[in-house]
Amino acid sequence: MDALAGLLDGPRARGAFLIRSVFDPPWAVRIQDGAPLTLMSMQRGTAWVLPERGEPVRLRPGDVAIRRGPEPYTVVDDPATRPRAVIHPGERSTSPGGDELCEVMDLGVRTWGERADGAAVLLSGTYQFEGEVSRRLLRALPDLLVLPGEAWHSPLVGLLAEEMTRDEPGQEVVLDRLLDLLLIAVLRAWFSRPSAAPAWFRAHGDPVVGRALRLLHEDPARSWTVAELAAGTGVSRAALARRFTDLVGEPPMAYLTGWRLALAADLLREPDATIGSVARRVGYGSPFALSAAFKRVRGLSPAEYRLQGPAGSGC
Structure with missing residues (x-):
């Protein structure tokens, strides 16, 4: 086992939170769930990730972002848009004023938002417990990394998007393993870039x-x-x-x-x-x-x- 294989052997999602978020502009979601690691990919439209510290980072279709927690961040259509929803620990969603949004914005199997055919579609997969991702891996990552779509080629994002809308026996296990594979593929591609490789x-x-x-x-x-x-x-x-x-x-x-x-x-x-x-x-x-x-x-x-x-x- 080489050092990279050892590092990437750690991710083990267990009942990961996976959601397909669908919005029309203007939209903004503040994420304060405290999760150790979240993977995001734009399936349609563009978005900005606004960390608490640092510059906004743009996501285009095909890009994959990995956000290291537990600090809050916001995903928006435009950096000037104010949050309209807040994601809390335990997969709860509310308005900024505290009104529950889980049922109001439910669009079906693992789909959430304003309308099913909205202009922007964001796929998210969250490792909810630190034990699912080794601390050594978390320490090796920046707070936010983005792998541009043109920098790698993989069918895994499309496969995960397809499986997220299914509700079949054993589906949770299928999604957990797909999320693990996608995370490993993205990190392997990211670590192989000379400018990103840690010491x-x-x-x-x-x-x-x-x-x-x-x-x-x-x-x-x-x-x-x-x-x-x-x-x-x-x-x-x-x-x-x-x-x-x-x-x-x-x-x-x-x-x-x-x-x-x-x-x-x-x-x-x-x-x-x-x-x-x-x-x-x-x-x-x-x-x-x-x-x-x-x-x-x-x-x-x-x-x-x-x-x-x-x-x-x-x-």
């Missing part, structure tokens, strides 16, 4: 550091030392430590700790996993050792992390 991705192309990263990702449970890692890459300990830190931004063992805890966070979400089994799989000698490291880095114990996550019922 660890560029480091993967280095003959020494890239080899070290592959070793760590292929066997994170091994009791690695810098000396063993250096032997595996054919350089001295000092040379590896210096080169790794320069290219990746942190020392090899610090990177390994972050990777192990990211894996642990994903594994802890599995229903049959125990803290002991997770500890063994990611290279900690005991549940206590994993718990101590997990709490030191994340601020809560593995048991507390498993129970974390907002609950809500939407429209």
Whole structure:
């Protein structure tokens, strides 16, 4: 497993919130649901994404945007348009004054808006719990990224749009997996652009550091030392430590700790996993050792992390 594969192996939507929003100008929706990650694509018309900080970003048909939460943002037809609807946690929608809009704007299966054939159609898929997307992936992303439609080619947006309007047995699972695939495809295309690639991705192309990263990702449970890692890459300990830190931004063992805890966070979400089994799989000698490291880095114990996550019922 290479570093990018390891990073992208994390997304696991579980009952993701997917909606097809249909509007006529002027329209504006403020998103303050606190979700860790949202994927958006214009199917028809254009829109602007207005973050709380930073410049507005335009979305054209075929573009895909990924918004990293939990900060609020607004999607509008024109930056001057005032919000007419607000999306809250738990998939609730209201007017800015607090009037419920879920039933008023319901247009059918996973479709919401003013009229079915409106001028603008926005597809949205939201990962609602942080555990569905690894923290390491979230840290690697900017607050808002846009992959232009001409920069990649994939049938996944069209397939997701088609499946969103169906209501068949098992449809929720189909949509979850399609959202995962689309997110992975978009991120892979985005990371491959030289101007967007983070340091660890560029480091993967280095003959020494890239080899070290592959070793760590292929066997994170091994009791690695810098000396063993250096032997595996054919350089001295000092040379590896210096080169790794320069290219990746942190020392090899610090990177390994972050990777192990990211894996642990994903594994802890599995229903049959125990803290002991997770500890063994990611290279900690005991549940206590994993718990101590997990709490030191994340601020809560593995048991507390498993129970974390907002609950809500939407429209």
